[in-house]
Amino acid sequence: MDKDRRQADIGPAEGAELSRSPRGGLLDVLGVAAIVLDADGRIVFWNPQAEALTGYSAGEALGRYAAQLLVADEHVDLVLRLFAEVMGGEGSWAGTFPVRHKDGRTRLLEFRNMRLEDDLGDLYALGLATDQAVLRRVERDLALSVRLVDQSPIGLAVMDTELRYVMVNPALERINGLPADEHLGRRVGQVLPFLDADSIESAMRQVMVTGTPLLDQETVACGPADPDTEHAWSVSFYRLEDPGGKVLGVATSVVDVTDRYRAGKDADRARHRLAVVADASVRIGTTLDLEQTARELADVAVPELADLAAVDILDSALAGHRTPVSASGPAVFKALAVAAAYPTDAAAAADPPGEVARYDADRLVTRCVNTSRLVMVPHVDEDDLSHIARDPRAAALLAQAGVHSYLAVPLIARGEVLGALDLVRARNPLAFTDDDATLAGELAARAAVCIDNARWYQQQRDTALTLQRSLxxxxxxxxxxxxxxxxxxxxxxxxxxxxxxxxxxxxxxxxxxxxxxxxxxxxxxxxxxxxxxxxxxxxxxxxxxxxxxxxxxxxxxxxxxxxxxxxxxxxxxxxxxxxxxxxxxxxxxxxxxxxxxxxxxxxxxxxxxxxxxxxxxxxxxxxxxxxxxxxxxxxxxxxxxxxxxxxxxxxxxxxxxxxxxxxxxxxxxxxxxxxxxxxxxxxxxxxxxxxx
Known part of the structure; x- marks a missing residue:
């Protein structure tokens, strides 16, 4: 039978792929020796790996008794007994055994021994052996790899060339909130539909084509494991190849960097807050004019903090009467400034600058100045609007403008409440947060000192002007x-x-x-x-x-x-x-x-x-x-x-x-x-x- 005919006879089933394995695979690393003994214990088959392990060529080994050639005298009886057990059908034998090398050294080999039977009923013994040290090293490496993958806090996955999951580790199961069997055979978009799967798969294909790893690609989303919280992950992609250079797929590592991401956002917010406060220090208090100072505060707050800002000063503070701490009852304000980020009905709901208005004790701005504490309503409803606005018409205007979040911050200088900074959001979809309240408080504290200086200067100037006019x-x-x-x-x-x-x-x-x-x-x-x-x-x-x-x-x-x-x-x-x-x-x-x-x-x-x-x-x-x-x-x-x-x-x-x-x-x-x-x-x- 010629070579082509033999290959056809033993070829794979239709549709299967026949490929040559490259050298350097696991079997090549182990160098497995195959030795076949007849029923009398003589060597009848001897492969090159056996020669590499023992030093005996096939010509030197074939036909000789294995026990005489390879076993030390003190171990012969044990070997014969084990051989008899295997040939007697008592099962295979596995273990480590010292083998005598041709050069006189003794070498520990790991054996797997089993009985063979041919079509004539004759019995043989097959021994598969490899160097114990090599085998233990491979086992350790494999165990370490498995342990690292299984116990790693980093999410690891292997994708095939079609970008389907073929392996995920427990950490990635936890990160994605899905068990491994819901990953395998599926693509990223099928497993994690909330991600931009097209961009991710494009990056994977780029890595497979170029072989250049793509490292530390940050992704931010609300995952299925914690859908109410924004998380961040650092994702890296590496091309996988076999020893012959054939592309097997892509390895993916996913590190949860949410803490780092949040710390970065916090730092960005802090830097931004410092920048706003620094800008406010320059823009607020450029003159000793009370109205101008109030306008400057309102202009800084819009649109940085709010869609609409109003600055109202207590009428008693303007008259020079100290407002008692923890006052109660209604409050009388004089509106000094109103600023809007865009034309809005909400501006018409605010008191016009120069107008004096009385707010009852149930109004939020009154509570703000009476308690000397900020009042924040992140999500405003109809009842809240009635406690924000001065009257039902103003409440209707605020509702019409879409006001959904409210913040009032007291203006306190030298221990005295001077008035309040009123902030509302309508077009800005975000509700006021504690960070917003902190920034508004810092702006109000700085502006309050400027307003207080302008107030006292105005009073002194009015006194001097009255004196001069009287003269x-x-x-x-x-x-x-x-x-x-x-x-x-x-x-x-x-x-x-x-x-x-x-x-x-x-x-x-x-x-x-x-x-x-x-x-x-x-x-x-x-x-x-x-x-x-x-x-x-x-x-x-x-x-x-x-x-x-x-x-x-x-x-x-x-x-x-x-x-x-x-x-x-x-x-x-x-x-x-x-x-x-x-x-x-x-x-x-x-x-x-x-x-x-x-x-x-x-x-x-x-x-x-x-x-x-x-x-x-x-x-x-x-x-x-x-x-x-x-x-x-x-x-x-x-x-x-x-x-x-x-x-x-x-x-x-x-x-x-x-x-x-x-x-x-x-x-x-x-x-x-x-x-x-x-x-x-x-x-x-x-x-x-x-x-x-």
Missing amino acids: LPQPPPHLFGLEVASRYQPASAAVEVGGDWYDILPLSGDRTALVVGDVMGSGINAATTMGRLRTATQTLAGLDLAPAEVLRNLDRITASLAPYIATCTYALYDPHHAQCHISTAGHLPPVRMRPGHPPELLDLPTGAPLGVGGVPFRTTAVDLDPGDQILLYTDGLVETRDEDIDARLNVLLALLDGPHRSLEYTCDHLLAALRHPGGHDDVALLIARVRR
Whole structure:
């Protein structure tokens, strides 16, 4: 029978795959020797592996008694007895036996002995043997591998070339929440439908094609073993090959890194929270304006924390009354700011800035300020809305806007509750969490100090402004030969009130003294010094002193009020002589306007500011005809931080040029044109027109 015929006769069944096994497999590692003995114990078959184990070639072994060739004398009787048992049909024998090597050494071999019978009824003994040390090493390696796979906390799986599970270890069973038999023969998408199976299988195919492992691919999902909790796994893929390089499939390792993932998220949240707080530190409290500070807080909170934010201050705190800790009963708030991330009906439900509203004790914002503790409702229902909103209409607007989560944080500074920061979510689908509450609390704590500073500054500024306004003159009675208009405008809310003043003093002989002055500095002390100088000016004016003499005495008085100095212009108009006698102390020059002539700055001796001491003052006489006007003003009208004073004075003259208008209009026109929003200085303005 030729070779092809023999292969056909012994070939596999139809449809089976016949393949050559590569060298280096397990049988090659073991080097199994096959020895066949006849019924008399002579060697009749001897394979090359037997030669490798014993050192005897087939020519040296065949036909010889195995006991004489391979067994030491002291073991011959035992071998013969075991041989008789096997040949007698008492079963196979397995064990370790010392075999004599050709070179005289004794070698321990692991044997498996069994009886064979041919078609003629003749009996033979088959002995399969391998080196005991090699076998034990393979057994240890195999046991270790099995133990490692079974006891490993890492999930391990083997996928075949069709990406079907062929092996999973107990750790992967626990991770996936499914027993091994529900994995085997199935693909990833069938076993774990919640994962992106297409991406995973694409990665496996890439590894099978390239042979390059794909390591530490993080996957996040809610697994079947714990469907309510998000877990993270680190997945790696390795190509599996046999010793000949044939691809067998892909090995997969899965490590549960949920703790690391959560720690990373916590760290990210902490870094983000620090960044938001740092940003808030820059954006909140840029001025000492109470409303502006509240707006800055609301703008930081939206959309970072909420879709809508409102800042409300207790009316009692604005009035300077300390709010008791653990108060009870209703609360009265003044709304300072509202900010929305997008146009929403919820904004209409909030109290408009500047409006005062009373909230009963059952309202959540009232509970927040009364208990000095935050109030959080992660999932808002209809009943909650009725305790959030000020009235049923506002509750309906909140419901219409889709508000589903609420958080109120008290604004506490220096142990006093000032108000509350109200936050709601509507379009943002996430409910408020403890992390959100922590961040909102940090923002509120920082903002509360800024709001408290602005509140106390506002109260002090209002006090100074009230004092200053009380010191300014009331509208004067009828003046002989003069028509007069005046204005006083304080600095912006972010700047302390200054010491600017003006005065209109009717004197004997139908004369009128016009005074404008500016005490350097700001605050209550500057306003008080201004009041003293104004009183002194009124007293000195009543003594019929010349303007220079008035300023000389004011200089002496101001020096006694150190460290303050002041500038001043004193003008004395005499209608009977149609003259105005003017003296200045470090002040900007008055403007004279005459019909048919452009406005002009009067060229007067400037003089030194009041309080310098020892500097003479001079009086200049200026003729004024009917229709002429004279303008006195403080530097707050024209000075700015970034423009030259001469350029600003030219702008003032240009505004005064043209047809004469009413004095009231002129005052308003100058303030509107020259004063910048948020001006940093006060302005006192006085304009007089000569009448026939």
